[in-house]
Amino acid sequence: AQSVAQPEDQVNVAEGNPLTVKCTYSVSGNPYLFWYVQYPNRGLQFLLKYITGDNLVKGSYGFEAEFNKSQTSFHLKKPSALVSDSALYFCAVRSSGGYQKVTFGTGTKLQVIP
Amino acid sequence: NAGVMQNPRHLVRRRGQEARLRCSPMKGHSHVYWYRQLPEEGLKFMVYLQKENIIDESGMPKERFSAEFPKEGPSILRIQQVVRGDSAAYFCASSPEDYYEQYFGPGTRLTVT
Numbered sequence: 744a745q746s747v748a749q750p751e752d753q754v755n756v757a758e759g760n761p762l763t764v765k766c767t768y769s770v771s772g773n774p775y776l777f778w779y780v781q782y783p784n785r786g787l788q789f790l791l792k793y794i795t796g797d798n799l800v801k802g803s804y805g806f807e808a809e810f811n812k813s814q815t816s817f818h819l820k821k822p823s824a825l826v827s828d829s830a831l832y833f834c835a836v837r838s839s840g841g842y843q844k845v846t847f848g849t850g851t852k853l854q855v856i857p
Numbered sequence: 858n859a860g861v862m863q864n865p866r867h868l869v870r871r872r873g874q875e876a877r878l879r880c881s882p883m884k885g886h887s888h889v890y891w892y893r894q895l896p897e898e899g900l901k902f903m904v905y906l907q908k909e910n911i912i913d914e915s916g917m918p919k920e921r922f923s924a925e926f927p928k929e930g931p932s933i934l935r936i937q938q939v940v941r942g943d944s945a946a947y948f949c950a951s952s953p954e955d956y957y958e959q960y961f962g963p964g965t966r967l968t969v970t
Contacts, residue, residue, distance in 0.1 A: 775957055777957075777958055779961075784963075784964075785963055785964075786861070786863075786948055786950075786961035786962050786963045786964050787900070787948070787950075787961040788961070789958045789959070789960065792957055792958055794957060833899060833900065842905075842912065842913070844902050844905060844913055844915070844916075845890075845902065845959065846902070847892075847899040847900040847901075847902075848899055849897075849898060849899040850899050
């Protein structure tokens, strides 16, 4: 069975500082990995994905994530945090090859402090 | 291109009533997914549908819950005889054929009193 772990319920970072939101996964075969962001009372918005290729993936709003196969991790990063980045972030995984449902992590609340 | 639309945004039902949640996928999307989100929990997969077909309903409770995606019209998630434990946010997502990421609607917040 596939799973996703987001070990931090909340991450606090000062505005202008770099941010990292952690994600580790477990899946059979090769993973497809995703990050989504959710603002209060809204649906999830897609940020970026890793399917294959370069381990460093760039996405929307200046976010990027690094796929590390040996550590089974896919941490979300941004060089300089904005107050408007404050939201709930979800990591998700599915296995490659045919239909596989997506498994979401429990989410990490990012609080950017002015 | 309008996004995924869900209605109603908020729904209040008394115990024992039926709840019908609607989802219109993005134009050109033929795959629809339903998820449930409870406070302090992530999204839990419920069902995956393509037009007129249920592909994966492994996350659906065996009783009271059903879903459809007819040839014409929106996808419907139906909850019969609602109980307080059904109170949650229900999200619909869609994707085109052979696509990886999903696009989410704003959700329907169901409250059972």
